[in-house]
Amino acid sequence: MEFQSSVKIVTEWDIVAARQLGRNVSKELGFGTVDQARITTAISELARNIYLYAGKGHIYIEKLHRAGKNGLLVIASDKGPGIPDIRKVMEDGYSTSGGLGAGLPGVKRLMDEFDIESNVGEGTEIKAVKWLR
DSSP states (O other): OOSEEEEESSSHHHHHHHHHHHHHHHHHTTTTTTHHHHHHHHHHHHHHHHHIIIOOOEEEEEEEEEEEEEEEEEEEEEEEESSSSHHTSSTOOOOSSSOOOHHHHHHHHSSSEEEEEEEETTEEEEEEEOOOO
């Protein structure tokens, strides 16, 4: 799979860069301002998780064209500690960082498709898709 764009997440400023990239690509694809905001919020949350829990990783953004539909694929990938209990982190209100706990359940709600794979000691990969209506 070839990615049009990616941002390496190492500092808090990279979270801002990832958000901006997501906004630009979603705008290019023709998403309205509300969906652009949903996408950038999801990217921000995914990038923040990489920064907080894995220390470093990547946000990849790709334009999708599938079955006559256009969309945006966001992949958050890291080689961090992994998530021991995916079910638990997908519960609303669950937070290990003292945040609001909107986290991954929030990302799932903001996007149309959501998939998470994580192996303890190896890292995590989250894929989220937003389709253009």
